[in-house]
Amino acid sequence: MSLNILDLLRADGSIVVNKKLAHQIGLETAAIYSELVSLFQYWSKRGELVDDNKEKSAQAKWFFVTIENLEENTTLKRSKQDKAIKKLKELGLIETRQMGLPKKRYFTITEKINEFITAHKSVENKHSDNDSGSKVDNEANNSSNTENTQSVENEHSGVSNSNTLNCSISTTNNTRTNNTKINKESIVNKNVNNYSSISKNSLENENQENEIKKIEKEFQSKGLSSKVIRLVKQEVDAKKNEIKNYIAYYRTCLDNALYKSQFKKGEITELYPHLPDDHPLRINWLQ
Structure with missing residues (x-):
């Protein structure tokens, strides 16, 4: 390269x-x-x-x-x-x-980033100190255990080796069994929780889609064209991240578009007379 x-x-x-x-x-x-x-x-x-x-x-x-x-x-x-x-x-x-x-x-x-980084540096240093202390303690314990084992082996040469080996194998097998059991239970619980979350979200999305279709049919029956409805939905979807109640907001926007459509056709003579010209409700959705 x-x-x-x-x-x-x-x-x-x-x-x-x-x-x-x-x-x-x-x-x-x-x-x-x-x-x-x-x-x-x-x-x-x-x-x-x-x-x-x-x-x-x-x-x-x-x-x-x-x-x-x-x-x-x-x-x-x-x-x-x-x-x-x-x-x-x-x-x-x-x-x-x-x-x-x-x-x-x-x-x-x-400026929270300064506190955030400082706090994490302190945690890292603490872990580093603990690791160093644990390493020293482990080395001391290992040294002590080695001396004790050698002393016992000198007094009971044949038996000590056999018992030590059997204990080690037994402990290892129990640890593997427990870890396997815990891992399986964790996987099962995680899958159940994920499935429950997915099912709930799917149901909420399906209910919202049904409500959206119902509202759109309602406004089509009132005389609003499918083209205008599609344009309104595009505008609403562009702000979806900022909307707390999507259905209520969408209905309000369609209602505003319907009034403006009726105003353009001459079915009503004045649109929001109490509002200033630059008010958001006076935005022409039909252009």
């Missing part, structure tokens, strides 16, 4: 992930975190971070990134992004906030 190809692989197309952090929080979570940190630094250097009111200021700390951009830069799909972001929030390494109209998800990087 030539040097030029190696240089190319190390260029901007690479994903930089800290190995120790990946061991602690998982490779995919570390990849998302690394990308968010890079974006934070990028916008910070350009003075493009915003505050809670979406204004640029000295205290600004928020930046916006789409699901599509995260996927492009990390190769991780939405489901894996959501899992990683949830874990990073639980660890206190990032914060998120919904801002603007329509709502968009903004991120910021906390």
Whole structure:
């Protein structure tokens, strides 16, 4: 392999992930975190971070990134992004906030990473000290056991060897039996839990799909075209990650689209007269 190809692989197309952090929080979570940190630094250097009111200021700390951009830069799909972001929030390494109209998800990087790394270094050092102490104790015990065994063997030369061998074989066999039993039980329990989780998720997804079809038929019967319904669903699905109640939100959007369709056809004369022109309900779904 030539040097030029190696240089190319190390260029901007690479994903930089800290190995120790990946061991602690998982490779995919570390990849998302690394990308968010890079974006934070990028916008910070350009003075493009915003505050809670979406204004640029000295205290600004928020930046916006789409699901599509995260996927492009990390190769991780939405489901894996959501899992990683949830874990990073639980660890206190990032914060998120919904801002603007329509709502968009903004991120910021906390200073928790300093405590996080320091805490894990302390744990590593503690384990290292314990390992060293255990090694010394084990060596001392082994030395003592060797002297005792040799003393017994000198007094009972033939019998001691036979008993020692039999005890060793018995202990080993019992350990293997217990470990095999525990491993089998763990596998069975894990499979049962996984199956229960999959069954529950499948049932919830099936119920939601049935409810979606029922709502769409309802609005078709009210005069909303299948094309408009499809466009509304695409808009809703694009925000699916930010919606708490998908069915209720979808129904509201279809209801808004129906009113606008009726307004366009002249069936109603004024659409949301009490709302300002830039209100989200005045967005034209039909264009």
